[in-house]
Amino acid sequence: MSVIGILAMKEIRDGLRNRWIAATVILLTTLALALYFLGSAPTGNVKVSSLDVTVVSLVNLSVYLLPLIALMLSFDALVGEFERGSMLLLLTYPVTRWEIVAGKFVGHMVILLIAILVGYGGTALAIAMATGSSVEHWLAYITMMASSWLLGGVFLALGYVISSLVQERATALGAAIGVWLVAVVLYDFALMGVLLADTEQAISPNLFSALLAINPTDAYRVFNLTGFESVSQVAGMANIGAEFNLNPWLLLVMMGMWVVLPLTITVLRFDRREL
Numbered sequence: 001m002s003v004i005g006i007l008a009m010k011e012i013r014d015g016l017r018n019r020w021i022a023a024t025v026i027l028l029t030t031l032a033l034a035l036y037f038l039g040s041a042p043t044g045n046v047k048v049s050s051l052d053v054t055v056v057s058l059v060n061l062s063v064y065l066l067p068l069i070a071l072m073l074s075f076d077a078l079v080g081e082f083e084r085g086s087m088l089l090l091l092t093y094p095v096t097r098w099e100i101v102a103g104k105f106v107g108h109m110v111i112l113l114i115a116i117l118v119g120y121g122g123t124a125l126a127i128a129m130a131t132g133s134s135v136e137h138w139l140a141y142i143t144m145m146a147s148s149w150l151l152g153g154v155f156l157a158l159g160y161v162i163s164s165l166v167q168e169r170a171t172a173l174g175a176a177i178g179v180w181l182v183a184v185v186l187y188d189f190a191l192m193g194v195l196l197a198d199t200e201q202a203i204s205p206n207l208f209s210a211l212l213a214i215n216p217t218d219a220y221r222v223f224n225l226t227g228f229e230s231v232s233q234v235a236g237m238a239n240i241g242a243e244f245n246l247n248p249w250l251l252l253v254m255m256g257m258w259v260v261l262p263l264t265i266t267v268l269r270f271d272r273r274e275l
Contacts, residue, residue: 003095007103008110015073015111024069024111028119031061036123051127051137052234055144058120059224062148063217067155068180070112074159075176076169077104078270083169098267105156105263112152120145140228147220150255154216155180157262164269187215209246216258219251 015021035057036050078101081087090100124141162175191211195203203211212218226232227248 003099004103004106007095007100008107011104011107012110015107020073021111021114024115025118027065027069028115029122031065032058032120032123033126035061036127051141052228052230054123054127055137055140055231056225056234058123058148059144059221062144062151063221064184066112066148066152067184067217069115070108070152070155071159071162071176071180073108073111074104074156075162075172077108077160078163078266079166079172080163080169082167097270101160101263101267101270105160108156109149109153112156113149116145116149116152120148136228136230140224140231143227144224147223147252147255150252150259151216151220154255154258154262155183157259157266158183160266161262161269164266164273183215184217188218212246213251213254216255219254222246223248223251223255 012021032054036054038057076083078087081090091097120141124138124145158179159176162172162179166172166175195208212222224231226246
């Protein structure tokens with residue numbers, strides 16, 4: 001097994017030992033099932049797929065929950081090792097620093113994948129047994145699960161940046177919460193305030209699209225709520241993607257960049273950090 005694989009397995013074992021995997025699986029499963037049963041009640045009257053309603057509900061849940069879970073997983077990935085003294089021991093082995101970052105990241109991504117597959121996948125099985133849905137509805141649900149994993153990867157990478165920049169776990173925790181507040185809550189409030197104040201309509205549709213695309217949580221939300229016609233109709237966002245020229249592939253690329261760039265910064269910072 002490669003060094004990265006060994007380090008990833010260590011993170012997965014730590015996740016099992018610390019009950020991280022169990023906690024995230026239980027949390028995602030409980031909330032997903034609750035949203036399904038609560039959201040499926042009116043679908044018989046409005047003749048929409050309960051799967052589409054669940055996709056919309058889970059997207060709005062994941063925007064808040066998955067970034068927080070990812071940041072709590074990763075905020076002390078490096079600084080915690082330094083505080084415990086285990087990083088010095090780890091670096092005595094024939095392992096490079098970028099391999100340490102890559103191995104930890106892969107391990108945390110596997111933890112998120114397990115939680116999403118069991119949590120959201122279990123809900124999908126419940127829906128499959130209770131109702132029938134078309135291929136398009138199932139494709140929208142699977143796409144939501146995959147993009148949720150990518151969203152978690154974005155905030156894992158941001159947590160690694162925080163962990164590489166600070167000297168104490170407490171500082172890293174505070175910074176992680178701050179990043180979550182800015183990216184998930186405050187950014188949208190600020191954008192809404194700017195739009196309300198823009199009485200002269202100086203913000204063009206292209207600029208507005210760019211402002212949405214550069215924020216990973218907004219890119220995730222728009223990608224899932226406008227990518228499939230049936231979902232966009234349930235979400236009340238039909239034709240929004242076309243009107244604002246929001247290409248789904250561009251949104252995915254922007255989210256991917258939010259994974260690659262923070263990890264690159266983490267490796268560069270970690271290489272320069274003195275023991």
